[in-house]
Amino acid sequence: MAEYDHDDERAVELGTLQAIYPELVPGDCDSYSATLELLVTPVTPLPVTFEAGTLQAIYPELPGDNGLHEFHHLPYLPPLRLDITLPAAYPADAPPIVRVSTSPSWLPEDTRRTLTDEATSLWAAGEGATILFDYIVSLQEQACNAFGLAALTLPSPMRTELVTYSRRMEKELFDSETFECGVCLEWKKGSACYRMGRCSHVFCITCLQDYYTNCISEGDVNNVKCMSIECGKTARKGKKKDRLLSPKELLQIPLPHDQVDRYARIKRKKRIESDPNIVFCPRTWCQGAMRTDKYPKIEDLSQMDDCDSDAEDEGQAQQHGTHAESGPEKRGIGVRGMERLQICEDCNLAFCVVCLASWHGDLIRCQPRDTTQLTQEDQASLNFIMKNTSPCPYCSVPCQKSHGCNHMTCAQCKTHFCYLCAAWLNPDHPYAHFNDPKNQNCFQRLMDGAEGDMAHGDVEFGGPRGGEQMAAFWEGEALRLQMQEIDLETQ
Known part of the structure; x- marks a missing residue:
């Protein structure tokens, strides 16, 4: 703990600051110095692009990357560290010595330099008065506005640290608050609640787990959505379209992995079966769907952050006047030879979508389908x-x-x-x-x-x-x- 001369004006100012900001850490030994970390929580989340290749421009000797960019809106950024040293001539004849920094160094250098110079400007305008409190208040106000930054572009290695920090701070603040569950109407701590990722409605985890588990168990996946009656995407003519939750968000609630896997598979199956352009394998023991990039097979649930309702809405917007045309011939499949060839995603059979026979090549005419091969049970x-x-x-x-x-x-x-x-x-x-x-x-x-x-x-x-x-x-x-x-x- 630093020992100050209480008759010194510097000691009085540092003591006052510590009473206002308990998190202020005095310097070691007898120096009139201190360190303060200020939270950076912009009113509007700051758009940040993590640009692959930025480090290669600075350090050409580094190996190349894949050239991919990632974009995030960050509501919390790593704190601004303020190191203060008060020289003996302060405040009458010398300004305070301040150093502004962040870890990692996400703050642009010109912005950091402007914030540092502001302390000297305030001291000059104050004509020998103490200015640290006004300076700190100014930094806090600017932090709420992200220091005037409209957006940031940072090297990709910073992504993990900044995104992790933002999520951790968001969870800590959320856990410390109290919310009324929109289902059971009980007030509960944030640690027992979950905030929906898209709409920010809050429900207790128990209610969410009970409702979604029941929906998935019964196969009613179209109701795995936010339970607020106000929720939904506003479509044309003022109507609302429901948005289904992604498997990734269900795992975050959390729901058991096997339930989320069942949800993803049923949802995919329903989308495939409702698409008249999908043809199924002719093998009676298989009946798998043809391969298509439109409905990729399920691999990693934790990365499935899609919203299927958007694609479904787009498809249904074209329904009027097209319902009667559901067969492959009427959909235009088979107009060109390669479109007739499809491969089953389950058994890998190559077959013709027109005659449903094993693939016979482009130059061989399709034979009529045999529709009489039904068992007695199938016919009934x-x-x-x-x-x-x-x-x-x-x-x-x-x-x-x-x-x-x-x-x-x-x-x-x-x-x-x-x-x-x-x-x-x-x-x-x-x-x-x-x-x-x-x-x-x-x-x-x-x-x-x-x-x-x-x-x-x-x-x-x-x-x-x-x-x-x-x-x-x-x-x-x-x-x-x-x-x-x-x-x-x-x-």
Whole structure:
């Protein structure tokens, strides 16, 4: 501990500063010096680009790098270290000696020099008065504005240290606060809560784990999103689009790795199955999807920081007028030879997407598909689906209504459609379809079959299901007439 002459004006100023800033560390021995670290927490997170290759420009002897850049918004930066030494002539005849630094050296040299020179400028303007308190206050105010920096470009080796520091400080401050969980409405310490990465809504970890684990266990991955009713991406016409959580964020909550893996696989499977451009392996024991960069296979969950809803929204924006064209021939697949060739991502079979045979080359004509090779069990399942479900007009997934009106939303791709005729409905005005006299099969029939399919109601359908219904009717009529003829012959 330094020994000061309490009659010295320098000792009085340092003592006052230590009372205001308890974290101020006095210098050793008898020197009138001290060290103070000031937090740098900009009001607006500072954009920082970690530029690979910066060190090579300074030190050409270093090996080259891969040329990649990384961009981050940092709400906390390593503290500003202020080293103060008060010479014997201070404050009357000499300014204080100050040194401003950061570790690592993220502060630009010209900014550091400006901050250092400011102490001398304040002393000159004060005409021999003590200026350390005013100087420190000025540094704190400038730190809130990131010292006037609009953005920073730093060498990539600094990335790990700066990003780690920012996250650690953010967690420490968050853990020390108290929040009201948006689900159970209880007040809890931040250490027992989690702040959503995209929207900053706060919930307790227990509520998040219970809800997301239940959703994933039941396969309801479309509800693995922020639980706040205010959350969502504002789309056109003021509506909100839900954003699903990424596997990386679920691991941070944290959820068990096996649950997050199940979530990622189910979500990927749903996206693949709802994409009419995906063709599946013709091998009955495989049925894997064709290889595609659009849906990469799952490898490292901790790096999966994507938001699938954006891609899904973009795909659904093109739905109107394209639902009927779902087969490979109607999608334009096979127009050029190489587009016909696809490879199964599971068994690596090379096959033709037109005839679903093993790849036969560009110059060989596709043979007609054999659609009769169905087992008795498969045929029974297909018959039940055709008779008791209505297909989604976009992804063709069979949908069965348990109760309610005939305005349906596909659980797979969120397409709005009519359950009676399987027609696509405008999400903004879905009920106009049932009020249009031109739609004879559906006009004023919104609530027909409100008890659901399993109620065995006598509901008349249109579209593909109506065709199956009509075929079944005439098949029954033919059988009835046949039985009548047999009865007449036996009489």
